[in-house]
């Protein structure tokens with residue numbers, strides 16, 4: 001382990017952009033397929049990993065939705081989330097705001113209750129076991145209709161006090177944020193926070209729509225905002241958090257080479273960027289792997305790494321006292337780390 005690796009491992013982090021279904025490791029996929037008697041189109045764990053070569057977002061999504069077919073019971077969702085929390089805790093994650101895609105499951109006949117109760121029980125266990133706090137983000141699938149998103153929000157009604165935010169994911173191009181302006185307004189009226197994927201593959205116009213029509217509290221990804229200087233100025237001026245995912249960006253060809261990743265450019269522009277893993281089982285690494293890979297590829301300073309970790313807490317939905325506590329811990333660590 002190098003000094004940089006050690007420094008990153010000890011740096012306290014929040015993870016703000018994580019799809020829990022994207023943390024399904026091939027080993028667990030096989031175990032759940034067997035437990036549930038589900039057939040999957042792979043002969044071995046190696047065979048699954050070999051399928052993880054993507055040239056764009058849709059390539060990945062096709063495999064990601066197919067993988068989720070092994071998740072059937074409340075215990076499956078619990079085990080999935082617990083595996084993520086154990087891994088995240090080992091990476092120095094102290095707080096995680098995790099997205100889940102209910103429609104991926106309810107459209108297969110799985111009860112919303114099984115999905116959310118499995119996740120909630122793992123969240124409670126992670127807090128007791130690791131002191132890792134977490135929050136849930138219910139994400140709408142943007143390739144489906146506005147009506148389907150409203151139905152999903154209605155299904156969530158009995159658990160609204162356990163859900164921090166709604167989000168928007170899946171195929172971005174052709175499904176602009178404007179398609180979900182009314183359902184986001186309804187979620188906001190229920191007191192939920194709002195996030196949306198924008199500017200991963202979609203143009204800067206989609207980032208403007210997420211701001212102006214959805215009124216989001218955070219932008220997931222946001223890479224293509226860099227194409228529009230006025231938008232960059234606005235995001236920086238508003239202190240808008242961007243949940244950036246370096247290994248995902250590389251695997252989905254949002255950046256050709258990690259050496260060209262714009263993370264340090266974002267910080268230099270005053271953008272509140274954070275580092276996250278997105279779908280760690282599919283993109284080759286958890287959050288500390290993302291920090292390490294992009295730190296090496298871009299030669300990031302310790303100051304930049306500390307800034308990114310601080311941003312992850314100030315960009316979270318934690319209450320101000322909790323944010324202040326985590327920031328103080330980061331600053332104490334940075335002052336004493338050798």
Ligand code: HPA
Nearest residue numbers: 019169170171197278279
């Ligand atoms: O990176 C992503 N983008 C859009 N939808 C997703 N669903 C899981 N991961 C992603």
Ligand SMILES: [Zn+2]
Nearest residue numbers: 019169220278
């Ligand atoms: Zn994502």
